[in-house]
Amino acid sequence: MTSMSDVARAAGVSAATVSRALRGEPGVSEATRRYVTEVAKRMRYAIARDASSLAGGRKYAVAVLTADVGRGDLLAGAEGALRTAGYDVLLYVLRDGGTRAEFFEELPALGRRVDGVLALSVDLTDAERDALDALDVPVVAVRDDDLREALRLAAGHVLELGHRDVALVLAEDVDESYDELLVAEGLSVRPEWTLWSSSTVAGGEQVVDVLLDGDRLPTAVICSSGEVALGVFLRLRRDGRGVPEDVSIVSLDGPELARAVGITAVEGAWRERGEHAVHRLLAGLRDEPHDVQPPSVHLVVRESTGRR
Amino acid sequence: MTSMSDVARAAGVSAATVSRALRGEPGVSEATRRYVTEVAKRMRYAIARDASSLAGGRKYAVAVLTADVGRGDLLAGAEGALRTAGYDVLLYVLRDGGTRAEFFEELPALGRRVDGVLALSVDLTDAERDALDALDVPVVAVRDDDLREALRLAAGHVLELGHRDVALVLAEDVDESYDELLVAEGLSVRPEWTLWSSSTVAGGEQVVDVLLDGDRLPTAVICSSGEVALGVFLRLRRDGRGVPEDVSIVSLDGPELARAVGITAVEGAWRERGEHAVHRLLAGLRDEPHDVQPPSVHLVVRESTGRR
DNA sequence: CTGTTAGCGCTTTCAA
């Protein structure tokens, strides 16, 4: 395996010069740099990163934490941006409580391996957050949802279409009702139209059963997951209700499903968000400020929503 | 940052002994090993991997290639198994032609960073395969589909339920018709019942339109994707056909969607497959044989299939 | 601008 000194010898310079030339460090004449670079390429030289980071302190690696690999685009976006910036991506999947505890158990070792940490879709507890901060490397965390913002978009959309009677179906583990937010957007709220459901098609169908028990139907339903939206859609259709003629449906998540079925949905630009997170992290590594706003979620209008 | 020699000093032994003790190498008395281990833990010592691999040659890292992060479970399974075995996971997302070319461009450098390569869901060309093999580290590749096997399971299932008139909907980019396979399973084949469709709900719906144009409907439809299965399902229902009373539906993929909607589907045990791939790779690293069969795909029977 | 000299923190002979 050709080493840096091999290249140095072949180019007739010292290893230090090769090092400087290849890394674009100042203090090398352009001519030398060009020549060294060329020799290195010709010799198919690849730097030994261990040696480099051992000597230099920088690891050229970032740990990427993810709760599960569901939101693939977020991860892919981050990976691409890191790779482009010359960093290796050390993946850690914090699947369940077990792997998660284990990870935080062995955190100290991580600090010696990476220059920074990116937490994607991981809901960090305060203790976990503290443990990461104690690592003494920059940490950037990205949540993979932004329910309030998504809800705002969805509410604005149906309002604009003339809807006033809007039901909201939340995931079971959400404990807020978001009434004030809806009211703030200009929608009136009926308590019986805020529902909680498991994020499944069957759950969505049951929701419609509940709604049908009421004295009248809402004209629009906002669902927190694609599965629920689909369930609502199917059940309404089975009951002879037109979508969107009788009821409009908006999904706050589940972009693939929504796209496949043609449901209006809030989508997250996840790849871009992953890239953005990396830029923030890299700025942190360089101690630069980074004020750029993350790409925001947006609404993709499809066939499930119509004018009231 | 406490180093190995710090631990050595604190334990009153040499660094070499600490190294041997901590790695479980022979040549250390049990008493010493226990003591050193304890001192190290007390000092919260974490080994510097750069130094370790620089000196020892082993990298304790595996490159994991993935075409996209769609099949998250496969990746998660591999990550878990690697982590358990003490290996770092270097993630490479080969999203498109560009990143892919770039990756293979810089392959040589990879050989210096990892002990092995795991290719998940990546369709390697012969040239790419050769390039990887030239890296001189073990390479294990796992395809994320096994259409023939899935089809065999699905065909067997509908056959067992008494179906003889079975339609098959393949993805657009599949160029085989799999007639012989179906015939071998005991199904008769009508050419007009082998269809190709885009993997969308709309595509599935169109497929039903085509089928309805025929002189009679098949009694079962095997779909290569969850979206298509859903489209078929929806369109049949809209036409007043009962599923599974009139037509049974089996999906060859799209486990989440199939589960959400209640469609019988072939599922892949992806997590286990990821783990299995890692075991094969690790065996390769240790130069041991590994004959264990990978976990096979299986059929999950739901409400979309019934006896003819 | 370039070279020389010291390590970085380990693992691995080789002796003891």
Place this chain on the structure above:
DNA sequence: TTGAAAGCGCTAACAG
């Protein structure tokens, strides 16, 4: 069973 010494392949001072 243990220790001393010699690197692994780089980067970072320090000279020149």
